[in-house]
């Protein structure tokens with residue numbers, strides 16, 4: 001899925017992306033999204049990653065594309081738009097757009113670009129696995145024992161410093177850390193829901209993707225099947241569907 005990137009320390013400036021609104025409008029129509037298209041405000045944003053976000057507020061969709069896409073060819077921008085729109089409007093993502101985006105994301109030149117940007121922008125998390133309501137370290141140990149025979153090595157674990165809007169957790173192999181959305185670090189969130197997210201990220205540790213960074217992870221059918229081995233899978237999914 002497409003996730004949220006962490007930004008630089010000083011408040012970074014988003015830059016308008018000329019023509020972005022037309023691209024999003026076009027893809028909105030091409031995917032057959034329901035309803036009237038919103039006004040798209042598209043900006044480039046200095047995320048620490050190839051991450052893009054979209055928020056719908058009333059009639060306006062605020063889109064932030066990673067500025068790594070600044071000089072990307074139009075079809076790549078279209079593919080990024082399709083990924084965001086398909087997710088928000090629950091439309092099927094056309095295979096050719098998904099493949100095109102993946103080819104771009106995994107290309108040597110893009111990966112070098114991402115690495116350069118990350119070195120400059122990415123910050124290591126503070127080591128704060130304990131959280132307010134949920135302690136990730138004993139949770140990791142218990143899941144490791146139950147589902148991985150205790151064989152999974154432990155990356156750094158921590159809670160995000162701010163709540164994220166679009167994903168519950170993220171394994172970042174280049175920083176070797178699992179960061180969990182602190183939206184889940186509340187007493188109202190049952191531990192089985194936190195555990196499912198942690199288990200999911202642990203599966204990413206087990207099955208590393210060479211180029212995976214937050215937001216680039218694809219989930220194979222095998223991955224999904226393995227995820228369903230989690231004892232409270234259905235219950236946790238149901239709960240998480242209502243966390244906003």
Ligand SMILES: [Zn+2]
Nearest residue numbers: 200204217219
């Ligand atoms: Zn994932």
